[in-house]
Amino acid sequence: MILKENHSLSNYNTFKINVKAKKFVEIKSIDELKIVVENYSEEKILFLGGGSNVLFTEDYDGLVVYLNLKGKSLKEIDSDFSEVTANAGENWNELVNYCLENNLGGIENLSLIPGNVGSAPIQNIGAYGRELKDVFISCEVFDLENFSFKTYYLEDCQFEYRNSIFKKHKNLIVVSISLRLSNHNHVINSSYGGIEKELENKGIDKPTIQDISKVVCQIRKRKLPDPEKIGNAGSFFKNPVVNMKKMESIKKKFYDIPHFKISDTEYKIPAAWLIEKAGLKGKVFGKIGIHKTQPLVLVNYGGGHGKDLFKLSISIKEIISKIFNIDLETEVNII
Ligand code: FAD
Ligand code: EPU
Numbered sequence: 001m002i003l004k005e006n007h008s009l010s011n012y013n014t015f016k017i018n019v020k021a022k023k024f025v026e027i028k029s030i031d032e033l034k035i036v037v038e039n040y041s042e043e044k045i046l047f048l049g050g051g052s053n054v055l056f057t058e059d060y061d062g063l064v065v066y067l068n069l070k071g072k073s074l075k076e077i078d079s080d081f082s083e084v085t086a087n088a089g090e091n092w093n094e095l096v097n098y099c100l101e102n103n104l105g106g107i108e109n110l111s112l113i114p115g116n117v118g119s120a121p122i123q124n125i126g127a128y129g130r131e132l133k134d135v136f137i138s139c140e141v142f143d144l145e146n147f148s149f150k151t152y153y154l155e156d157c158q159f160e161y162r163n164s165i166f167k168k169h170k171n172l173i174v175v176s177i178s179l180r181l182s183n184h185n186h187v188i189n190s191s192y193g194g195i196e197k198e199l200e201n202k203g204i205d206k207p208t209i210q211d212i213s214k215v216v217c218q219i220r221k222r223k224l225p226d227p228e229k230i231g232n233a234g235s236f237f238k239n240p241v242v243n244m245k246k247m248e249s250i251k252k253k254f255y256d257i258p259h260f261k262i263s264d265t266e267y268k269i270p271a272a273w274l275i276e277k278a279g280l281k282g283k284v285f286g287k288i289g290i291h292k293t294q295p296l297v298l299v300n301y302g303g304g305h306g307k308d309l310f311k312l313s314i315s316i317k318e319i320i321s322k323i324f325n326i327d328l329e330t331e332v333n334i335i
Contacts, residue, residue: 001025001032012066013051014114016231017306021046021064028068028089030175036065037144045144046335047173049088049116053123053233054333057306067118069175074102077180083137085178088118092125100210105186106135106179108209111216114227114234118174122166123331124159128216129192133159137178144171162238162331188212194219223294231300232291236313237271237328250324271328272296274320288312310334 007024010016023043027033037045044062048054068089076082082104086095096111109130119125121139125132138153152172158165166172186209190196198215199207207215225232242250247267250257254277259267275281275295282292287304290312291297298309317328 001027001035007064009051009056009060009064012048012064013054013056013233014227014231015051015055015233015300015304015306015309016227016302017056017300017304017309019056019059019306021060021062023063024066025063026066026068028070030069033065033067033069033142033173033175034147036063037142037147041144047118049119050091050114052114052227053119053331054335055233055306055309056335057310060335067116067173067175069118072098074104076183080183080185081180082183083178084181085176086117087176088116088174090117091115092117092120096213099181100213103209104181104183105209106130106181107132108213109189109192109216111213112220117177121157121159121164121174121177123162124157124164126162128195128219129189131159131161132179133157135179135181137180139177140175141166142173142175144173149175161241190215225291225294225297225299230291231302231304232297233332235271235296235331236298237296237316238331239268239271240274240326240328241266241268242326243267250326254324269326270296271320274324274326274328275316278316278319278323280316280319285312290316 004024007021008018009021010018025036027036040063046060046064048064048066069087070089072086072090072095074082074084084099092115093112095117096107099107109128110125113125113127120132136154138151141150141152143150188207190199190207190212195215198219204211244265247259258273259269262268272295280290281295283290287301288309289299291299298312313330320326320328
């Protein structure tokens with residue numbers, strides 16, 4: 001374990017923002033984690049996984065801990081279900097592929113989401129009709145406030161759309177997660193966003209979990225910019241949720257606004273549509289901008305500053321609020 005000073009974080013965030021951490025350490029075991037938190041408890045600490053959901057707006061004046069705990073295992077719960085356990089530093093998509101290789105169903109719709117396993121519960125990752133909570137059993141958490149480990153079960157985690165207890169309580173560090181996956185009779189979810197159409201084009205009428213994964217990967221590669229080529233952190237904003245009364249009043253002015261019923265009283269509106277309708281899709285401002293095919297994604301074309309991306313996000317919020325009277329909420333963690 002080597003403590004580095006004034007360490008560049010440009011390879012530790014997918015926005016590729018070139019800021020420095022006053023101190024930086026990579027941790028590969030629980031023992032190292034204990035040593036670090038005991039010795040640096042007076043410091044401001046940031047735990048980082050793949051850096052695919054953060055925006056650094058300035059140098060980090062504290063200790064950045066890259067939590068690189070590896071290891072995963074598999075055990076049968078009964079003839080129908082298995083439990084997969086993975087440590088925080090495992091790559092999420094590699095875990096998905098490992099489950100697919102073992103023909104375990106439940107996270108195939110979450111294929112190709114960047115980042116590490118330990119970050120998956122933080123915003124209850126979701127895509128294509130599935131969320132982490134749908135398969136979540138528990139996670140092991142290290143509490144920085146009392147230096148102790150605790151198991152958080154599904155009911156403890158307060159999972160919501162892109163939210164959890166861990167977003168509110170930054171003292172809780174996820175060190176491993178356990179998921180419950182099906183051994184057979186997999187529940188196939190192909191209802192969301194073009195999966196069905198894509199399967200039809202391929203002539204697949206009884207898709208396997210492997211087919212679903214392949215199709216999800218294809219759609220994602222088509223729609224979302226690859227962070228290896230253009231710096232980004234996926235959707236910058238959450239899709240806003242409004243009540244029925246508000247939905248009716250917006251529809252009067254914007255009759256073609258897409259909206260999806262998510263409960264008896266609430267609708268979700270695609271923020272991408274709002275940003276496109278506001279005429280902002282594809283706009284470039286120097287080295288940063290709003291992506292040309294997915295306007296929910298803010299991008300760094302190279303050499304852009306986090307502060308400027310943050311300012312751009314504020315301007316977008318103001319414009320959307322003025323036109324639609326809707327307050328966009330930021331999904332990305334601003335640091
Ligand atoms: P980081 O960016 O490293 O961390 C995110 C936050 O979690 C930070 O606040 C960090 O301090 C905290 N954190 C990290 N590790 C821990 C830990 N072990 N314990 C406690 N706190 C921790 N997200 C979706 O939900 N669905 C998508 O479809 C999706 N698509 C994406 C597509 C692209 C191209 C990109 C770039 C991002 C996308 N995201 C998506 C967002 C991102 O991939 C997820 O939020 C992912 O879980 C972040 O993982 P990470 O390891 O990179 O987290
Ligand atoms: N749309 C437009 N213009 C565009 C693109 C999209 O109007 O240029 C509208 C369309 O109405 C479209 C709708 O937006 O039907 C939804 O678009 P898409 O299916 O691409 O999904 P999204 O709402 O933009 C959400 C998640 C993604 C997740 C996908 C698939 C949020 C904030 N984002 O995006 O998650 O991968 O659905 O499930 O919920 C992330 O969180 O980082 C992320 C990428």
